[in-house]
Amino acid sequence: MSAELTPMRWPDRWKNASALTLLNDSPINCLVADPAIPESVVAEAKQKGLTIVDPAANPPGVFITKGQWPGVQALQDKVGAGPTGNPWVDSNGWSVRLESVRHPGDRVWVDARPKGLVSADSYALALADAAAYGGRWIISLDDRFAANVMVGKRDAVASWKKITTAAKFFEDRKAWAAYAPEAVVGIISDFAGDNEYMGGELLNLVARTNQQYRILLKNKLSPSSFARLKGVIYADATAPAPAVKNSIMAFVREGGLLITHPKWGLAPGLRAGTQDNERYWWRTSGKGRIAFAKSEFDDPWVIAQESALLISHRYDLLRFWNGGSVGSYFTMAPDRKRALVHILFYAGFGPEESGVRVAGNYRSAKLWTLDGKSSSIDMIPQKDAVELHLPAVAQYAAAELELQ
């Protein structure tokens, strides 16, 4: 059932069942019913075939996760900058991905409500920030916007139309949710208990570097878990169980890189001849290497930054230029004939002349935008990669590439 649902939280300001007409021609087919929702609305909605769900419980086939309002924090709060001075970005993408891995078969819904008044454009970003990663945002409007839509204010109605168009865009492309993430680095954890904060923040902050990652639940590792990865991070607060350790070290012996810290236990492998890193001891095992931190991991931002260098930008799957506060998610169709790069502009708009290098060899590329339109896109071949020159787009675009 879940895969067909496009959920919306019924706004308090929409007192009358006649407001249900605002959902006509939209993919919204599910109302998340707060206790205050008028009976008349519920009755009319049921009559129209809408599903009513209780927000206190996960509907069948759905896992609801609490989220943040996505975007550049500096623009929302006029505060907050990352350690580099770059604007801090809030995104729910990592949470959608984590819960999708933890709850296979369920559709992850993000419950992120606007904090006070938000820009009308940020709704499309909230929607894309969940849907790009295979989730669904519970469409939630701030009071003033909902009221303006209700009374038919032109700008508000136009913005509402954009939200429903964006929702339709993802509903029309449900197959994209089955695409698998392409990754350079695997992040191994149980993401629970003492490891919940570090594991979650690593996912969040590795994503901010636009490194493409794979979530590896440590009790579900198999040889295929490591396919095509260059490195893995083990940052848990306890040593891995012997079976987990064996799986990881098998990956290392085949040429992979393990990034870990003293909580792993006795440093694996042999001390490498060359030691050129102030914060890590280099060790070797088989064809691979271990970057063993000299002190316990405590700052996920630092680990995220360091991992990109330890693995090397040589293996970047995506490289952006002029992207501003850009987020990305690189996926591949199950038959590996088609790749998809989701691109999110967290400042709410894309720059005039941004570009992205996509690793791999492709024969064609087109760009999808939330209005459902596709356009051809300049694709410049490079060695084992292509560079895409992006037009200025708002909030979100998806580059769909056909492999050679």
Added chain:
Amino acid sequence: MPSNCTRREWLQSASVLGGACLAGAAFTPAFAALAPASPVSVAKCLTYDPKELLPVMARMFDQLGGVGKLVKGKTVAIKFNLTGSPQARLGNLPLSETHFTHPAVIAAAVNLMAKAGAARIRLLESPWATTEPIEEFLLQANLEPRDILGAAPNVEFENTNYLGKAKRYSRLTIPTGGYIYPGFDLNHSYAECDVFISIAKMKEHVTAGYTGAMKNCFGMAPVTIYGSDAGVDEPALTPRGGRDPFHYGRRQPSKSAPQEKNRNSPRAETYRVPRIVVDLVSARPIHLSIVEGIKSMTGGEGPWVSGGAPCKPGVIVAGWNPVCTDAVAMALMNFDPMGGRGSPPFEDCDSTLKLAEDVGIGTRDLKRIELAGTPIHDAVFDYAKIRAARRASLWQRIFGGKD
């Protein structure tokens, strides 16, 4: 080849001028007349294809008298220019074709130095706010470090924006006393070399008017000491932020380093930056200067500058003396290297070239500079005309009148 000299020789010659300056005498044209002159080679070069570039640069070095006597058996340090973020570019153009020193030019220089007998070549730059290896910085810019590392044996990079591989910073003092600082604490690589080379991009600069061989050295200063987030007493461990204190003087370097001579001097960046560049070049003399203008940009030093546009001057300049080399490069941009504040491109700032000439680093007087290779008038790319048009347009938009 007057300025093809060791640091010690340069210090001795500079002491004539420096002694006078330290004694309180004002810099005058008389001192400028004493500034050394040395040959500069100019060549047209339209592409970065090694088939064109390598012979062109080899010929330029020959025209200067050969680099063998300079580098044979020596450790050579090359400062090149990777200004800004590796993710920021002008339009969709490669960074190396607008504001970074192009790797092909670095590789050609490295190759020719090695053939001339250089024992070891170290490639130095201080990339924006990071301790990451230069190789990783280049990769993020979509540039291939192996193209440079593979140009010769014994080539290595070092990020000089922090302590790097040394245990302590190296102090380099200024024999003439310095305009703003009496000396600098720099990454060891700038002291532990026999030969120092600056390979710059030919560009305008928003603050300093022009940037070439000398201005390239602004990036020698580690932000762990000279940056906005530098340590107060001791250098910070990691570089964060930019060199705002150099621009505006709102704070002093870490106390462990030489402090400003006069904290009541003007705080305007258009006063400070040209002087600090000269101070840096005085502390760390340049033996060979190369200004690369095969492809570049107009309007400023990087893509963050409003109104910047790509251009193809198709020219390279090389010389022993950085002031002479920069003077010729400016002439190739159709700017008057003898111009001072008020004259393009120094409408709003002091001329780094004049300040350098005043302390005896070299002459900017084209009449005193022996030119080899392509005559200037055959290789001019008219930055000045583009600049004038851009400024007139800007003036018109803002004030509706003339600049």
